[in-house]
Amino acid sequence: MNPVVLSRIKLIIRILLGGLFIFTAILKLISINNFEIYIYSFNFFSLAFSALVARAVIAAEFILGALLIAKIFYKQAWWLTMAMLLSFTLLLIYTAIFRDDSNCHCFGELIELDPFVSIFKNLITAALMLLVMKENDYGFRGWKIVLGVILACGIIVPFCVIPPDYVYTKIFKDDTPTLNEPLFEKSLQDSALMLTLQDVRRLPETDSVVFSKETLPLNISDDKYIIAVLSANCPHCKLSMEKTNIIFKNNEILPSHLKILMWGNESSVSKFLRETGSDQFETRLIHPILAIDLVDGAFPTFLLIDHGDVSAVCNSRELTEKKIIEFLSIEK
DSSP states (O other), X not given: OOHHHHHHHHHXXXXXXXXXXXXXXHHHHHTHHHHHHHHHHTTSSOHHHHHHHHXXXXXXXXXXXXXXXXXXXXXXXXXXXXXXXXXXXXXXXXXXXXXXXXXXXXXXXXXXXXXXXXXXXXXXXXXXXXXXXXXXXXXXXXXXXXXXXXXXXXXXXXXXXXXXXHHHHHHOOSOOXXXXXXXXXXXXXXXXXXXXXXXXXXXXTTTEEEEEEEEOOOOOSSSEEEEEEEETXXXXXXXXXXXXXXXXXXTTOOGGGEEEEEESOHHHHHHHHHHHTGGGSEEEEEOHHHHHHHHTTOSSEEEXXXXXXXXXXEOTXXXXXXXXXXXXXXXX
16 A cells, blocks of 8 residues: 555544544543443442542543644553553443443443443454554654643543532532421421322333322431432432432442432323432422422432431532431441
8 A cells, every 4th residue: 555545544543543532531521420420330439539530531531532643652642542442341341241231431421332332342443543553753843832731631621620529519618508497397297298109110111110199297207318309300300319329329228218309290200210210219299389499499409317307408519428428327
């Protein structure tokens, strides 16, 4: 093959590969909360450390992709990229064997890939990487400035511009929700305002959750409980319950310690319970006006109840794994 043509083909492949890693980093960053939860679901790290791991992965993909395109420290970037691909592929093999994930989050939430397809993608990517292995640095004037910009963008954006929740809550403390305690106490006394979902079960053939409704009192005076006030159509509520559900599973916390007060029609509630895996928790339907008045329209809101007394009111950012464990006195 003509050396000039071969050189141009390699240039295109290298730019496409670098662009692919930058693209995957951006997609993960767009759905960073989902990516954090996915990493945490493996139970390798705490939720707080999973947030740092998620951002480190995004930073690595962006920086290595940019270095491949700019041909700065090319050999080092090439080997680090191959090592990252190998690590991801081994994790995907583990996922394919031991888990039933429909999305491996390689492209975030916007493009779903199951582990098997992603393994195949990584093998193709590795093969293309071998084609552009023997390249040298450009050595252009001003490469240090370009390197600085790449490192700054790769690190500052995921870690500082979009910081982990526990960092965000230390900086911004003015969005903590409030609770109308007199209305809450009154609601507890009238069980007709909070209809309990009974006989909650899944129907695999229709991929839905079915239930009946009963009028039963809500007893929260005999132990410590977390009460989630949610909207069935709220994406933030869905994300927070996915996170909370995994925290309970990873720390082996009894589902009875969490109760849900949710408003929405029956089909949206059924979808919410199925998609978040929340059908294990005691759930009650409440009127939307009551829900809005209780927490001033701030969904999701979590109430920490200590033997009937409201110990704290927090949003999803403030309800950290550490806070749940300490409040419920769970031994690690």
